[in-house]
Amino acid sequence: MKVTIKDIARLAEVSTATVSKVMNQKDEKISLATRERVMKIINEVGYVPNRIASSMVTKRTKTLGLIIPDIANPFFPELARGVEDLANREGYTLILCNSDNSLEKEDAYIEMLQEKMVDGIIFTASSSRTEVGLALQKVKIPVITVDRDIEGLQSQGKIVVDNESGAFDAVTYMLNQGYKKILHLSGPMTSKPAMDRYNGYLRALETYGIKPVEGHLISGTYTGEWGFSGVQSLIESGMSFDGIFCGNDLIALGALKALQLNNIDVPKQVGLVGFDDIYMAQLVSPELTTVRQPKYEMGYQAAELLINMIQNNGSKLQQNILPTHLVVRGTTK
Amino acid sequence: MKVTIKDIARLAEVSTATVSKVMNQKDEKISLATRERVMKIINEVGYVPNRIASSMVTKRTKTLGLIIPDIANPFFPELARGVEDLANREGYTLILCNSDNSLEKEDAYIEMLQEKMVDGIIFTASSSRTEVGLALQKVKIPVITVDRDIEGLQSQGKIVVDNESGAFDAVTYMLNQGYKKILHLSGPMTSKPAMDRYNGYLRALETYGIKPVEGHLISGTYTGEWGFSGVQSLIESGMSFDGIFCGNDLIALGALKALQLNNIDVPKQVGLVGFDDIYMAQLVSPELTTVRQPKYEMGYQAAELLINMIQNNGSKLQQNILPTHLVVRGTTK
DNA sequence: GTGAAAGCGCTAACAC
DNA sequence: GTGTTAGCGCTTTCAC
Numbered sequence: 001m002k003v004t005i006k007d008i009a010r011l012a013e014v015s016t017a018t019v020s021k022v023m024n025q026k027d028e029k030i031s032l033a034t035r036e037r038v039m040k041i042i043n044e045v046g047y048v049p050n051r052i053a054s055s056m057v058t059k060r061t062k063t064l065g066l067i068i069p070d071i072a073n074p075f076f077p078e079l080a081r082g083v084e085d086l087a088n089r090e091g092y093t094l095i096l097c098n099s100d101n102s103l104e105k106e107d108a109y110i111e112m113l114q115e116k117m118v119d120g121i122i123f124t125a126s127s128s129r130t131e132v133g134l135a136l137q138k139v140k141i142p143v144i145t146v147d148r149d150i151e152g153l154q155s156q157g158k159i160v161v162d163n164e165s166g167a168f169d170a171v172t173y174m175l176n177q178g179y180k181k182i183l184h185l186s187g188p189m190t191s192k193p194a195m196d197r198y199n200g201y202l203r204a205l206e207t208y209g210i211k212p213v214e215g216h217l218i219s220g221t222y223t224g225e226w227g228f229s230g231v232q233s234l235i236e237s238g239m240s241f242d243g244i245f246c247g248n249d250l251i252a253l254g255a256l257k258a259l260q261l262n263n264i265d266v267p268k269q270v271g272l273v274g275f276d277d278i279y280m281a282q283l284v285s286p287e288l289t290t291v292r293q294p295k296y297e298m299g300y301q302a303a304e305l306l307i308n309m310i311q312n313n314g315s316k317l318q319q320n321i322l323p324t325h326l327v328v329r330g331t332t333k
Numbered sequence: 334m335k336v337t338i339k340d341i342a343r344l345a346e347v348s349t350a351t352v353s354k355v356m357n358q359k360d361e362k363i364s365l366a367t368r369e370r371v372m373k374i375i376n377e378v379g380y381v382p383n384r385i386a387s388s389m390v391t392k393r394t395k396t397l398g399l400i401i402p403d404i405a406n407p408f409f410p411e412l413a414r415g416v417e418d419l420a421n422r423e424g425y426t427l428i429l430c431n432s433d434n435s436l437e438k439e440d441a442y443i444e445m446l447q448e449k450m451v452d453g454i455i456f457t458a459s460s461s462r463t464e465v466g467l468a469l470q471k472v473k474i475p476v477i478t479v480d481r482d483i484e485g486l487q488s489q490g491k492i493v494v495d496n497e498s499g500a501f502d503a504v505t506y507m508l509n510q511g512y513k514k515i516l517h518l519s520g521p522m523t524s525k526p527a528m529d530r531y532n533g534y535l536r537a538l539e540t541y542g543i544k545p546v547e548g549h550l551i552s553g554t555y556t557g558e559w560g561f562s563g564v565q566s567l568i569e570s571g572m573s574f575d576g577i578f579c580g581n582d583l584i585a586l587g588a589l590k591a592l593q594l595n596n597i598d599v600p601k602q603v604g605l606v607g608f609d610d611i612y613m614a615q616l617v618s619p620e621l622t623t624v625r626q627p628k629y630e631m632g633y634q635a636a637e638l639l640i641n642m643i644q645n646n647g648s649k650l651q652q653n654i655l656p657t658h659l660v661v662r663g664t665t666k
Numbered sequence: 667g668t669g670a671a672a673g674c675g676c677t678a679a680c681a682c
Numbered sequence: 683g684t685g686t687t688a689g690c691g692c693t694t695t696c697a698c
Contacts, residue, residue: 002473004691015669020693029667046471051448052394053691055385056674063428063449071417072410074612081405084431093449095396096429098417115384116396116426138379140335224616253616260618279407280613283557283586285593337675348685353677362683386675389690 003047012041023049055117063093064306065113065121069101073222074250074278075295076124079146082299083122090307092119101126107135114141120306122299125150127191127222142309146302149192157309157318159302163193166291166324167200168207170273171245173326175208177333179243179271183213185230185255186247187222194219194247197275201245215239222247227254235262242270249274249281249290256284256331272331286330294322336380345374356382388450396426397639398446398454402434406555407583407611408628409457412479415632416455423640425452434459440468447474453639455632458483460524460555475642479635482525490642490651492635496526499624499657500533501540503606504578506659508541510666512576512604516546518563518588519580520555527552527580530608534578548572555580560587568595575603582607582614582623589617589664605664619663627655 009016014034021027022038041047055061064087068076084094095118097109106126113121120142132150136143144157174182184201187194198217205212218234220226227246234241235258246252252274259266266272266286274281277292305318338356342349347367354360355371374380388394397420401409417427428451430442439459446454453475465483469476477490507515517534520527531550538545551567553559560579567574568591579585585607592599599605599619607614610625638651 002691005693006691016692017669017671017694018667021668024693026693031667034667048444048447050450050691052385052388052450053674054693056389056676056691057693059674061385066429070414071404072414072612074407074410077405077407077410080429081403081431084404084429088431093445094429096399096413096417096427098414098421111381112426114381117383117385224612250616253613257616257618279405279557280586280616283583283590283613284617285590335675338677339675349676350678350686351684354684357677359678364683367683383675386690387677389675389692390677392690 002050003045005047005049007045008038008041008047011045012038014038059117061117061119062091063095063116063118064303065095065097065109065116065118067097067099067106067109067113067121068124069126070098071096074280075248075276075293078279078295079124079299082296082301083303084299086300086303086307090303092303092307099126101128103129103133107133110135110139114139119310120144122146122302122306124148125191127188127194129191142306144302144306144309146298147193151192157302157305157320159298159305159320159322161193161293161298161322161324163196163324164200164203166275166293166326167197167245168204169200169324169326170275170289170291171201171204172207173328174243174245174271174273174332175204175210177271179333180210181213181241182243182245182271183216183218183234183241184245184247185227185251186217186219187226187251189217189219197247213241219247220251222250224250224254224257227251227256228258229254231255231258232262235264244270244272246272246274249276249278249288252288252290252331253280253284256288266331267333271333274331277327281327282329289329289332290327292325292327294325298322335383336378338380338382340378341371341374341380344378345371347371392450394450394452395424396428396449396451397636398428398430398442398449398451400430400432400439400442400446400454401457402459403431404429407613408581408609408626411612411628412457412632415629415634416636417632419633419636419640423636425636425640432459434461436462436466440466443468443472447472452643453477455479455635455639457481458524460521460527462524475639477635477639477642479631480526484525490635490638490653492631492638492653492655494526494626494631494655494657496529496657497533497536499608499626499659500530500578501537502533502657502659503608503622503624504534504537505540506661507576507578507604507606507665508537508543510604512666513543514546514574515576515578515604516549516551516567516572516574517578517580518560518584519550519552520559520584522550522552530580552580553584555583557583557587557590560584560589561591562587564588564591565595568597577603577605579605579607582609582611582621585621585623585664586613586617589621599664600666604666607664610660614660615662622662622665623660625658625660627658631655
């Protein structure tokens with residue numbers, strides 16, 4: 001039989017109220033003697049308080065939900081780590097949910113998390129989510145969206161990155177380095193970040209007085225496989241280009257591999273820039289030039305914002321737009 | 334005010350017991366009419382059941398804890414994904430905990446998870462854990478250890494991989510391909526898997542009738558940085574070698590980068606083999622030859638085993654040793 | 667300083 | 683077929 005607060009109370013010859021107060025440091029008025037006696041018993045019998053029961057009365061579970069497309073995608077572990085670190089520091093626990101970019105799974109998780117009475121949710125929408133879903137609209141707890149902003153979601157917090165200017169900076173840099181025919185190998189063009197990056201790319205060309213060539217936008221998925229096959233078919237098609245701005249690092253890494261396989265010198269013949277700055281970007285040679293997103297900070301700040309909203313119950317909309325940062329390494333001149 | 338089961342009962346003009354039965358499909362004896370009436374009300378008012386309250390009485394939270402060293406380490410996301418997938422399929426939810434290889438954090442998480450009344454724990458011990466800790470010993474819920482076995486932990490399940498024979502196969506293959514002076518660039522030698530891999534390496538050499546050279550074991554951390562700097566200083570020291578068997582892929586990737594930087598041809602001059610087969614192993618060129626660990630399956634099976642233990646409350650010790658598989662790619666002849 | 671008691675939202679045994 | 687009721691383990695108000 002599990003030991004409960006009652007057992008402690010009985011053994012310490014006090015009431016459960018007293019034990020509760022001692023445990024929760026609401027013990028200003030408890031005499032040192034009984035306080036110590038209670039603590040001693042607690043340690044002796046190895047009492048583990050049942051937080052489920054406390055949650056019942058306090059209406060707080062001290063747990064957060066994190067919904068992301070896929071933890072196996074190298075972008076998310078760091079983000080998740082940021083969330084978990086802050087959460088842990090503040091005494092919160094994290095429920096991890098992989099949505100697989102499925103709207104149904106997202107909705108199911110949102111529902112589940114509410115049933116489990118999490119205090120708040122951090123949500124990275126699937127790339128195919130174009131609008132706020134029903135589940136999200138009905139949510140009564142704080143939700144903060146990270147990375148992928150959703151049009152139409154009101155009165156909640158968001159942490160995003162300035163994708164447009166990140167892309168603009170990257171492509172401008174490539175142009176400055178003398179690359180002239182720069183293509184954009186993107187992920188799916190359904191999400192806002194994808195569009196923003198494309199727009200930044202376009203604006204850089206325009207600012208430079210360059211017209212994007214026909215077929216300059218080649219969109220696929222955010223994977224290494226797609227980067228590889230995309231470049232392969234580009235080469236086979238005989239299309240000429242001297243630069244590729246990729247939708248993310250995975251695509252860029254795949255592209256790099258394809259270029260090397262075809263004995264195309266990177267960065268001399270073709271310049272290559274990614275987006276995200278995942279850990280692996282530094283582990284290839286040449287090292288990948290890329291636009292860094294502060295992934296860990298995004299997660300950390302999201303958790304910070306969320307806990308803040310929880311504790312000051314639902315202050316107004318807060319929005320943080322974090323800057324990106326071009327990291328010049330070996331795949332550009 | 335939140336709507337509760339009482340509200341539903343009142344609106345549907347039935348008792349809470351009836352609502353409960355309908356919700357939990359224990360409604361064989363409930364007439365279709367009332368069943369439908371109850372469901373209708375539930376949907377109309379958007380009732381979200383409070384699982385915390387049910388857990389209170391059923392003693393089941395339908396949540397699992399996952400303790401790993403660091404989700405940002407490429408080995409773990411896939412494992413975590415396997416866990417989460419099975420958990421989700423079975424209606425369980427997953428609490429993610431990063432221990433940072435700290436024994437204190439591990440213990441704190443074990444404690445927390447029990448307070449939150451998780452139904453079971455999946456645990457990958459930190460590489461520095463040499464024995465069962467106090468917290469683990471006192472645990473009263475099912476625990477299954479994955480990846481890193483712990484000596485002395487009894488009456489629980491475990492999912493491990495045959496590290497010794499994985500290493501043996503890899504090194505034997507290298508030997509067969511003609512590499513003669515093979516070093517072992519390992520992670521910290523404190524964990525069982527590290528020792529097992531080293532022993533497999535040793536056995537392969539021995540079987541081949543080769544004596545390991547002096548200084549053949551160079552141990553550091555499981556990181557790309559360490560692989561890189563390890564090989565750099567190896568080269569600077571003038572030590573001669575024609576093969577490196579690495580403790581994991583990250584080390585191997587760092588090593589590859591260092592070799593390429595020094596214009597050492599891989600695989601012609603030096604053969605290189607990693608361990609794990611992380612996603613990135615295929616995204617470099619030449620692609621990395623490595624020993625695959627079924628990471629996703631390990632997580633999946635761990636969750637399967639755990640839920641099985643939970644539901645048949647704590648059947649006997651179960652142990653699954655999964656096979657590794659040598660994946661020959663471009664970094665070996 | 668400490669305790670009695672109500673009640674959080676639900677389930678399950680049992681009564682009808 | 684459906685309802686009554688007793689808790690699950692805790693916190694919190696209020697009384698003493």
